[in-house]
Amino acid sequence: xxxxxxxxxxxxTISANPTLIIFxxxxxxxxxxxxVGGAQRAIAFDTVERARxxxxxxxxxxxxxxxxxxDRIGPAATVELDSAPFHFGKRLRExxxxxxxxxxxxxxxxxxxxxxxxxxxxxxxxLISAENTVITNNLxxxxxxxxxxxxxxxxxxxxxxxNSLAQLLRRxxxxxxxxxxxNVATQFDVDTPADxxxxxxxxKAGRHTQDxxxxxxxxxxxxxxxMQYFTDPLAEVLVAGRVGSYVWAHLEKESACxxxxxxxxxxxxxxxxxxxxxxxxxxxxxxxxxxxxxxxxALGQMGQAAFIDTRxxxxxxxxxxxxxxxxxxxxxxxxxxxDSFVREFTAMSLAAPIPIVLGGHSLVAGGLxxxxxxxxxxxxxxxxxx
Numbered sequence: 001x002x003x004x005x006x007x008x009x010x011x012x013t014i015s016a017n018p019t020l021i022i023f024x025x026x027x028x029x030x031x032x033x034x035x036v037g038g039a040q041r042a043i044a045f046d047t048v049e050r051a052r053x054x055x056x057x058x059x060x061x062x063x064x065x066x067x068x069x070x071d072r073i074g075p076a077a078t079v080e081l082d083s084a085p086f087h088f089g090k091r092l093r094e095x096x097x098x099x100x101x102x103x104x105x106x107x108x109x110x111x112x113x114x115x116x117x118x119x120x121x122x123x124x125x126x127l128i129s130a131e132n133t134v135i136t137n138n139l140x141x142x143x144x145x146x147x148x149x150x151x152x153x154x155x156x157x158x159x160x161x162x163n164s165l166a167q168l169l170r171r172x173x174x175x176x177x178x179x180x181x182x183n184v185a186t187q188f189d190v191d192t193p194a195d196x197x198x199x200x201x202x203x204k205a206g207r208h209t210q211d212x213x214x215x216x217x218x219x220x221x222x223x224x225x226x227m228q229y230f231t232d233p234l235a236e237v238l239v240a241g242r243v244g245s246y247v248w249a250h251l252e253k254e255s256a257c258x259x260x261x262x263x264x265x266x267x268x269x270x271x272x273x274x275x276x277x278x279x280x281x282x283x284x285x286x287x288x289x290x291x292x293x294x295x296x297x298a299l300g301q302m303g304q305a306a307f308i309d310t311r312x313x314x315x316x317x318x319x320x321x322x323x324x325x326x327x328x329x330x331x332x333x334x335x336x337x338x339d340s341f342v343r344e345f346t347a348m349s350l351a352a353p354i355p356i357v358l359g360g361h362s363l364v365a366g367g368l369x370x371x372x373x374x375x376x377x378x379x380x381x382x383x384x385x386x
Contacts, residue, residue, distance in 0.1 A: 016102040017058040018124045018146060020051050021095055023162070024109030025065035025082065032193060032327035032336075038212055039190050039199075040109040041069045046206030047112035047120075048077045054117040056124035057105070061095055064109075089158025089165070096150050103127050104150050108162055110190030111143035113205055114370070119185055126178065134175045136166035137186040140267040141242075141361065144186070147175060164270040182246040184373065188366025194330040194359025195367060197223050202370040203377075222332060224378070226305035226355040227371045230255040231379040238302045240283050241309020241364045242266045254372050260303055265312045274315045283308075284316030292348055300353035307357045307371075309364045317341070330359050 024044045027037030044062060051057050060077040064070060065086070070079040080095065096104055105127060112120075126135055127146045134147040145166045152173035159165055170177045180186045190196065197220050199205050200213055229235035235257040239247075243263040251259045264281055268274045287295045299306050310329060314321060325337045329346040337343035349356045359367065 017056060018103040018105040018127050019059045019061060019099065019101040020047075020057045020120070021092065021101070021104055021106045022047060022060070022062045022077075022109055022112075023064070023088070023091070023106070024062060024069060026086065028323045030322075030324035030327070032331060032333075033323045035196065035216065036110075036190065036193060036327065037066070039196055039209065041066055041072075042208040042212040043111075043113045043190060043206070044069065044109040045073060045208040047107065047109075047115065048073060049208075050112070050115060050117040050206070051120050052076060054121035054124070056121040058103075059099065059101075061099065063091060063095060087158070088161050089153075089156075092165075093153045093158060096153055101150050103146070103148055104153075105146035106144065106162070106165070108143045108189065110195070111137070111188075113190055113199060113209060114185040114188050114202075114366075116185070123180065130178070132175050133178055134166050134169040135178045135180065137180050138244075138365075139166050139170065139177050139179055141270050142166035143189045144180075145169065161269065163267075167270060182244075182250070184366055184369035186366070187247075187362075188370055189362045191362050192330050192360040193218075193327050194357065194363045197357075198363070198367045198370050198374075201227070201374040201378075203374070219332065222350075222355045223357050223371070226307065226357050227375040228378070229257050229303075229305045230372050230375040232257050232304075235305070236260055236303035238262070238299065238306040238308075239364055239368065240264075240306070241312050242268070242361045243309075243364045247365055247368055250369060251372065254376075257304075265315065268312070268315060274311075277318055279312060279315030281312045281316035284313050287313065288317075292344060296348050296352040296356075299356065303354065305355050305357075306352075307359075307364055307368065309361055310358050311360050314342070326360075332358070 022044050024040050027033040048060055051060050062077045063080040063082055065082045070081050073079055123146055130148055134145055136142045137144045141163045142165050147169055152169055152175055155173040156168040169175045200218050200220050229237050233256045237257050238260045240262040242265055248261050265279055268279050273279050325339050325342050328337050329342055332350055334343045334346040
């Protein structure tokens with residue numbers, strides 16, 4: 001989405017370009033959670049640099065609970081150092097009021113990992129020319145929402161998390177929704193350690209993110225073993241969780257293998273089903289019916305590899321897990337998991353007859369875009385070396 005020459009001229013004459021608002025923070029204190037928090041801070045730094053390079057923004061505001069990030073960003077952006085308790089919608093409204101923002105462009109700290117400066121400028125261009133509109137990467141689970149007028153924030157029930165922001169702006173404020181093109185940049189978001197594994201094999205993150213990843217000792221062996229089957233026309237890969245139709249369409253087009261897809265519980269956080277204990281999963285019923293051992297044996301009969309959004313399973317089972325337990329499961333480190341069920345589940349996934357990659361929503365959304373890209377790159381490198 002390169003900015004047009006007309007837009008570059010408009011930047012010189014328009015009274016208010018968009019204000020980019022980045023929220024970064026909220027991770028726990030365990031090493032696994034701090035790993036994800038560190039990555040989100042590095043991604044936010046890359047997003048600030050790209051936004052500045054685009055020249056498309058009147059102001060860049062970073063709201064964070066990290067004094068380290070505040071010090072590092074320095075004059076590159078306006079920094080708001082937050083402290084608990086935090087409420088997403090209330091804080092966003094405060095910033096819009098305090099800075100008299102005319103065209104707010106919100107993005108989560110982990111959502112900009114693969115955006116270019118031109119990508120950001122392209123969204124800003126669309127926002128400037130829009131009226132009564134919310135532009136988002138996903139209406140039902142937004143990591144990005146640029147909207148006009150800014151006063152629309154007054155007409156909605158302020159959400160505690162960002163996922164439902166775009167949907168509320170459409171439903172309660174009456175804004176027209178414009179959804180961005182589905183691609184790896186707009187769909188990929190770093191929420192869990194599984195997303196860091198994906199970034200490690202994808203190799204196209206920004207410089208601050210790459211520097212951070214180089215400090216970690218991430219085991220990507222299971223991911224590499226699983227992703228190679230996307231380039232194998234004789235293979236079948238199971239993908240389960242909050243999988244959108246656009247993801248399946250991309251997999252059908254870009255992967256050589258057959259895809260066995262189980263899509264369920266999309267929007268479970270934004271619609272409040274997770275909080276209400278209303279999540280229901282076919283895969284969860286299978287697990288409850290046959291037990292852990294037979295469950296993983298069955299997965300081994302459904303394909304040569306599997307990518308599973310475990311949050312749907314955990315929601316179905318009514319598990320109230322710490323961030324540390326979820327993240328250690330993603331990393332394949334059962335020893336430190338407190339919940340006995342998740343500890344056993346994670347250990348048995350490692351012993352399964354096929355490579356199984358566990359993660360959250362981004363794994364089976366933008367993560368799969370990046371994984372398929374990386375799989376073909378590895379395939380081409382192996383082919384050229386022989």
